[in-house]
Amino acid sequence: MAGLACGGVAVGGCGGASDPAPDAGLRQPRTLGRGRGRVWVGHSGDPASALRAAVAAAGGLGFIPEGGHVVLKPNVAWSRNPQQAANTDPRILAAMIALCREAGAGKITVFEHTIDRPSEQVLAVSGIAAAARGAGADLVYTTAERDFVPVAVTRGKLLTRDTLARTVRDADVFINMPKAKHHSQTGLTLGLKNLMGVIFNRQAWHSGPDLHQYIADYATAVPIDMTVMDASRILLTNGPKGPGKTREPNEVIVSFDPVAADAYACGLFGLSPSDVAYVARAGELGLGESDPANIAIERA
Amino acid sequence: MRHYPVQYMPLLALALLTLAPAAAPASEDALSRIADLRPVAGWSVLPESTAYGSGDGLAGIYNGGYEEYTRAGVVDALRRIYRNGEEYVEVTVHAMQSARSAREFLADRYRMEKGGAAPDDPGWARFTASGAGSTTAYAVGGVYYITVVSYHDGERGEAQTGPFVRALSANAAKLAGRPE
Numbered sequence: 001m002a003g004l005a006c007g008g009v010a011v012g013g014c015g016g017a018s019d020p021a022p023d024a025g026l027r028q029p030r031t032l033g034r035g036r037g038r039v040w041v042g043h044s045g046d047p048a049s050a051l052r053a054a055v056a057a058a059g060g061l062g063f064i065p066e067g068g069h070v071v072l073k074p075n076v077a078w079s080r081n082p083q084q085a086a087n088t089d090p091r092i093l094a095a096m097i098a099l100c101r102e103a104g105a106g107k108i109t110v111f112e113h114t115i116d117r118p119s120e121q122v123l124a125v126s127g128i129a130a131a132a133r134g135a136g137a138d139l140v141y142t143t144a145e146r147d148f149v150p151v152a153v154t155r156g157k158l159l160t161r162d163t164l165a166r167t168v169r170d171a172d173v174f175i176n177m178p179k180a181k182h183h184s185q186t187g188l189t190l191g192l193k194n195l196m197g198v199i200f201n202r203q204a205w206h207s208g209p210d211l212h213q214y215i216a217d218y219a220t221a222v223p224i225d226m227t228v229m230d231a232s233r234i235l236l237t238n239g240p241k242g243p244g245k246t247r248e249p250n251e252v253i254v255s256f257d258p259v260a261a262d263a264y265a266c267g268l269f270g271l272s273p274s275d276v277a278y279v280a281r282a283g284e285l286g287l288g289e290s291d292p293a294n295i296a297i298e299r300a
Numbered sequence: 301m302r303h304y305p306v307q308y309m310p311l312l313a314l315a316l317l318t319l320a321p322a323a324a325p326a327s328e329d330a331l332s333r334i335a336d337l338r339p340v341a342g343w344s345v346l347p348e349s350t351a352y353g354s355g356d357g358l359a360g361i362y363n364g365g366y367e368e369y370t371r372a373g374v375v376d377a378l379r380r381i382y383r384n385g386e387e388y389v390e391v392t393v394h395a396m397q398s399a400r401s402a403r404e405f406l407a408d409r410y411r412m413e414k415g416g417a418a419p420d421d422p423g424w425a426r427f428t429a430s431g432a433g434s435t436t437a438y439a440v441g442g443v444y445y446i447t448v449v450s451y452h453d454g455e456r457g458e459a460q461t462g463p464f465v466r467a468l469s470a471n472a473a474k475l476a477g478r479p480e
Contacts, residue, residue: 077363082433083433083434117349125451202364207356241362243431243434243436245431
């Protein structure tokens with residue numbers, strides 16, 4: 001990997017004098033202020049049905065501009081099949097692509113930065129390549145540093161700059177599509193942590209002083225228009241890669257509040273947001289609602 | 301080279317042993333000899349699937365989950381995918397700090413998978429766990445801890461993982477210069 005593990009406050013591109021200036025002009029989320037502290041939960045043995053129900057209850061995808069470019073970011077880091085529950089279920093991805101198309105999207109791109117290699121095998125075994133292409137989306141995967149751009153993190157406590165996938169930066173709409181699963185280092189992988197897949201150098205965060213704060217800080221800089229979390233089958237042990245024990249809540253969680261979505265999902269594992277520090281810290285940064293007592297759950 | 305009096309040699313040797321690292325990485329080459337190019341007939345290494353890491357470099361294999369492995373005593377590891385037509389098997393060979401830490405990690409994985417204590421048998425060195433869409437074979441051989449993952453459950457998964465774990469265990473025994 002060509003990236004550098006710098007530690008400190010500017011870990012992605014290291015913040016050296018020769019680095020390009022970070023992009024401080026990232027857009028605000030189109031859904032900013034909409035549905036703070038609200039989550040919509042679809043429940044069905046058919047995850048595509050659960051997704052459609054939750055999105056409809058949330059008011060649909062009217063925030064997608066006609067002909068706009070939508071980027072979907074599932075969690076497909078690992079060479080694992082859907083039953084192993086380490087990646088976003090391809091049925092949910094395919095259904096989301098269809099919904100975006102119906103809402104008027106002109107171009108839909110599925111972006112991933114896999115950890116296991118080769119990426120082609122990961123995307124094949126996971127079912128994501130077939131789901132994306134079958135539903136008519138472009139599939140962009142990269143491990144090349146040139147495909148990431150510097151960004152400023154102006155609201156962070158620890159992180160001041162990092163990188164962002166160019167594909168995500170250039171999108172009109174960015175929809176985060178994480179998998180809810182166990183993670184031996186952070187407790188859980190949820191939506192905020194899924195953003196580690198749009199930075200170039202994950203290793204620097206893992207070896208840095210405070211992974212939880214990095215995750216929370218970075219999320220304040222990325223325009224997340226919607227979170228669609230796959231909790232159809234969740235990985236309970238041996239995460240993030242598995243294989244491990246799984247359970248089937250048969251839920252898809254939709255929210256415009258990325259913190260509330262994660263806070264709700266903690267409960268599926270018998271945890272509270274305070275057990276998963278990055279969720280609580282993102283709440284402290286004002287990114288969303290992390291207190292379960294203040295989160296309205298609407299089941300669809 | 302400086303010459304020391306013969307009577308100081310044992311002390312010097314002891315000092316050097318004290319300074320030596322507790323467990324040096326087994327090296328990518330050694331781990332590659334266990335997970336060799338064709339351990340099972342019909343299967344070959346998928347190009348670009350091999351990842352090697354030691355210490356914090358284990359993140360290249362386990363991402364944020366790597367600390368669980370370093371805490372357990374994993375010094376370095378090599379992961380690769382084998383392919384047979386459209387079928388895949390994932391193999392990861394870990395060099396542990398000691399044979400004892402390898403056995404303890406195997407027992408830990410047994411507790412995780414089976415929910416009970418590992419068999420109290422000095423010769424116990426392998427087990428298989430199968431869940432929905434997945435089978436994992438676990439084995440130890442000396443300081444080496446091996447996992448083999450199939451993307452199938454039940455008999456099909458065990459039919460894929462069994463030959464690999466037997467072949468890799470034999471390779472580990474050969475590397476250690478002892479019978480399996």
